[in-house]
Amino acid sequence: MGNQKKIIHIDMDCFYAAIEMRDFPEYQNIPLAVGGDGPRSVLCTSNYQARQFGVRSAMPAIKAKQLCPHLKIVHGRMDVYKETSIQIREIFSRYTDLIEPLSLDEAYLDVTDATMCQGSATLIAQKIRADIYNELNLTASAGIAPNKFLAKIASDENKPNGQCVITPDKVANFVEQLSLKKIPGIGPKTFEKLNRHGYATCADVRESNIRALQNIVGKFANSLYLKSHGVDNRDLEVSRQRKSLAIETTLARDISSQDECKLVIDSLYKKLLTRLAPHSNREIIRQGVKLKFTDFNQTTVETQSNECQQALFVSLLSKAYSRANKRNIRLVGLTLGFADSPDESQQLLLSL
Ligand code: TTP
Ligand code: MG
Numbered sequence: 001m002g003n004q005k006k007i008i009h010i011d012m013d014c015f016y017a018a019i020e021m022r023d024f025p026e027y028q029n030i031p032l033a034v035g036g037d038g039p040r041s042v043l044c045t046s047n048y049q050a051r052q053f054g055v056r057s058a059m060p061a062i063k064a065k066q067l068c069p070h071l072k073i074v075h076g077r078m079d080v081y082k083e084t085s086i087q088i089r090e091i092f093s094r095y096t097d098l099i100e101p102l103s104l105d106e107a108y109l110d111v112t113d114a115t116m117c118q119g120s121a122t123l124i125a126q127k128i129r130a131d132i133y134n135e136l137n138l139t140a141s142a143g144i145a146p147n148k149f150l151a152k153i154a155s156d157e158n159k160p161n162g163q164c165v166i167t168p169d170k171v172a173n174f175v176e177q178l179s180l181k182k183i184p185g186i187g188p189k190t191f192e193k194l195n196r197h198g199y200a201t202c203a204d205v206r207e208s209n210i211r212a213l214q215n216i217v218g219k220f221a222n223s224l225y226l227k228s229h230g231v232d233n234r235d236l237e238v239s240r241q242r243k244s245l246a247i248e249t250t251l252a253r254d255i256s257s258q259d260e261c262k263l264v265i266d267s268l269y270k271k272l273l274t275r276l277a278p279h280s281n282r283e284i285i286r287q288g289v290k291l292k293f294t295d296f297n298q299t300t301v302e303t304q305s306n307e308c309q310q311a312l313f314v315s316l317l318s319k320a321y322s323r324a325n326k327r328n329i330r331l332v333g334l335t336l337g338f339a340d341s342p343d344e345s346q347q348l349l350l351s352l
Helices: 015-023 061-067 078-092 121-136 148-157 168-176 188-196 202-206 210-228 258-279 310-321 344-351
Strands: 007-012 032-035 043-046 072-074 099-103 106-110 140-145 163-165 244-255 284-293 298-304 329-338
Touching: 007 078, 007 121, 007 148, 015 032, 015 043, 015 078, 032 061, 043 061, 061 072, 078 099, 078 106, 078 121, 106 148, 121 140, 121 163, 140 148, 148 163, 148 168, 168 202, 188 210, 202 210, 244 258, 244 284, 258 310, 258 329, 284 310, 298 310, 298 329
Parallel strands: 032 072, 140 163
Antiparallel strands: 007 106, 007 140, 032 043, 099 106, 244 329, 284 298, 284 329
């Protein structure tokens, strides 16, 4: 079907714990949890080694210690987790503009119209996970499916450091055997209630009808019925779109001529075009060049522009370079400014 969406759900593996293991190698081969270790504190998360002992998120630290006496519990560093989350989102934005973050460590991406990787959502997910691993030294898992509901369930299938694709032709099969407790919104109590009425999997729900379900789960019945058929029509709730795209490089050695700067601009320009590809629907309104000098002062020259032109960057460079006053250059950067996109309601009107 031509109107099938391609949604990727990315979820970092034992996110807080993985960051602690990355930054403190002494935690790498021991069961580790993040949280308070006081008598009343609960855990935020734990690494996979600790999970083998039954240690879980939101578990009281005392109970976790009973299950795993040599568990090391460290305090969280929220500032580092937030900073890492921003870095992860920057990686997502290389592939699409349509990103819905759900928490610090997970997001939906809509890559239906993406052109990278020949439009293959599976390959895009692989590249995103490789970028995260190579640049941040962390692993992520991904689910790829025609909607948000299935993508989220899929990202959990091959955790940690794995991915799972549910192509449209596999949806029916996949939901058939899906346990109802995997459906977001069904907690342990609701699951038990459904069980008592004879519902354990999506197949059981499919054989039933909405009225019967309403008697058990009330107004959740509709959504449960649709989900059991693998249907979820929710669009992404996209976060505020980026206003600009910037790319820069700190030079291996300081340079002292405009010609050398121009060579750097030529190579940055090529990279900028690659980074621009996922944002091809955005209207360009500005171009800019940034130079940082050996004394760490920097200057930026910008001008209005409605396309990404190499020659314009070169002429902006001349102007920026004229401010060097014999200082050498240590960093060169290029920026593009975007017009605000019409918001969703306007887009809807435009499409009518
Ligand atoms: P999750 O993605 O639920 O868990 P996780 O990334 O630690 O592990 P998994 O590999 O199973 O995805 O949550 C992301 C982070 O949010 C987690 O590292 C810590 C924090 N968190 C809490 O602080 N309390 C909680 O109860 C949960 C579930 C998560
Ligand atoms: Mg996670």
